[in-house]
Amino acid sequence: MVRKFEIKVPASSANIGPGYDVLGIGLSLYLTLDVSIDPKDVEETNSDPNNCKLTYTPESEGFDSVPLESDKNLITKTALYVLRCNDIRTFPTGTKIIIDNPIPLGRGLGSSGAAVVAGVMLGNEVGQLNFSKQRMLDYCLMIERHPDNISAAMMGGFVGSFLRDLTPQEVERREIPLSEVLDTPSGGDDTGLTPPLPPTLISRFIKYNWSEPIRCIAVIPNFEVSTADSRGVLPKAYTVQDLVFNLQRLAVLTTALTQNPPNPELIYAAMQDRVHQPYRKTLIPGLPEILQSVTPKTHPGLLGICLSGAGPTILALATDNFEDIAHEIINQFSKKHISCNWKLLDVANEGSTVIKK
Numbered sequence: 201m202v203r204k205f206e207i208k209v210p211a212s213s214a215n216i217g218p219g220y221d222v223l224g225i226g227l228s229l230y231l232t233l234d235v236s237i238d239p240k241d242v243e244e245t246n247s248d249p250n251n252c253k254l255t256y257t258p259e260s261e262g263f264d265s266v267p268l269e270s271d272k273n274l275i276t277k278t279a280l281y282v283l284r285c286n287d288i289r290t291f292p293t294g295t296k297i298i299i300d301n302p303i304p305l306g307r308g309l310g311s312s313g314a315a316v317v318a319g320v321m322l323g324n325e326v327g328q329l330n331f332s333k334q335r336m337l338d339y340c341l342m343i344e345r346h347p348d349n350i351s352a353a354m355m356g357g358f359v360g361s362f363l364r365d366l367t368p369q370e371v372e373r374r375e376i377p378l379s380e381v382l383d384t385p386s387g388g389d390d391t392g393l394t395p396p397l398p399p400t401l402i403s404r405f406i407k408y409n410w411s412e413p414i415r416c417i418a419v420i421p422n423f424e425v426s427t428a429d430s431r432g433v434l435p436k437a438y439t440v441q442d443l444v445f446n447l448q449r450l451a452v453l454t455t456a457l458t459q460n461p462p463n464p465e466l467i468y469a470a471m472q473d474r475v476h477q478p479y480r481k482t483l484i485p486g487l488p489e490i491l492q493s494v495t496p497k498t499h500p501g502l503l504g505i506c507l508s509g510a511g512p513t514i515l516a517l518a519t520d521n522f523e524d525i526a527h528e529i530i531n532q533f534s535k536k537h538i539s540c541n542w543k544l545l546d547v548a549n550e551g552s553t554v555i556k557k
């Protein structure tokens with residue numbers, strides 16, 4: 201029997217100022233996987249050791265750069281990890297996947313979070329594992345180990361999440377190096393080893409309401425910052441003052457963003473941060489000036505501005521005046537000889553979906 205389905209996963213913006221590794225917003229820009237499994241269609245898929253023929257649409261971000269081998273591509277190797285944890289070694293014979301990816305890579309819009317969520321959903325579907333979204337989050341968090349993008353991409357909307365304390369045995373399972381979770385030691389060949397199952401309920405999340413008139417302006421510079429590098433510049437310890445500064449704002453911000461009409465002065469002040477943005481300026485030229493370049497006073501309609509995820513994209517929340525706000529940020533980047541494009545996005549309330557065809 202031929203099986204066909206589509207997996208759709210939103211981009212996301214994480215942190216939203218003070219909520220480092222806590223807050224995320226699903227955005228209306230979708231990674232989609234068009235999957236067909238035809239057991240008779242062996243010819244095209246037998247060149248891949250795991251029975252999977254992968255193509256990207258030519259418009260996709262990463263069309264020229266992402267690997268197409270199923271054990272190297274982030275989406276399919278995540279799916280293989282899920283399958284192998286559950287004693288299934290390969291994709292079913294005749295699996296073909298066409299990927300359309302409009303999420304720019306390495307820009308702070310959750311491309312890797314979306315890829316990991318898509319991969320776990322793919323493994324769940326092809327293996328007919330019937331996992332709940334909560335259980336799929338556990339698999340995702342074995343690979344991308346901060347919950348903010350993953351929770352927003354999986355659940356949609358405006359989400360807060362945390363990781364629970366794990367028992368020493370669970371820590372052992374979760375602390376396996378990523379290379380061993382995703383790559384087989386012999387460099388791609390299936391060793392037949394079954395990876396340990398992820399601990400259960402690694403993360404907890406809550407979806408907040410989102411104030412309906414608030415829209416998201418993403419100003420996307422033409423250079424990449426890898427999330428790993430951007431985490432590498434953060435300090436190992438913080439002062440109590442800086443932590444309290446962020447906690448106070450975080451507590452106010454999660455409710456301020458639910459209010460209709462939204463209060464610009466309150467949101468602007470509550471989106472200030474002392475935990476990650478001050479340190480990331482070394483990787484993003486002009487960051488402090490850019491974050492100060494638009495305020496609710498200079499640009500009515502603006503509510504708040506922050507680095508999106510690990511950067512370099514800038515996220516501005518606004519109810520009006522979208523073009524002016526975007527052009528002011530683009531103008532600030534151009535002073536540092538950086539060109540950008542921008543997108544006006546809405547909050548994706550639904551999260552990731554699978555549609556059977």
Ligand SMILES: Nc1ncnc2c1ncn2[C@@H]1O[C@H](COP(=O)(O)OP(=O)(O)O)[C@@H](O)[C@H]1O
Pocket residue numbers: 231262266273274275301304305306307308309310311312313315425426427428509510
């Ligand atoms: N759709 C995709 N297909 C394959 N690999 C992807 C995809 N999206 C992201 N990736 C991988 O994730 C990397 C970007 O991850 P990361 O540095 O965390 O940036 P981002 O902020 O975009 O999540 C890419 O360079 C690529 O290796």
Ligand SMILES: N[C@@H](CCOP(=O)(O)O)C(=O)O
Pocket residue numbers: 212213214215220221222307308309310311312313346348349427430431476508509510511
């Ligand atoms: N909390 C993380 C979020 C990374 O988001 P991404 O979209 O850049 O992958 C961080 O700030 O490091």
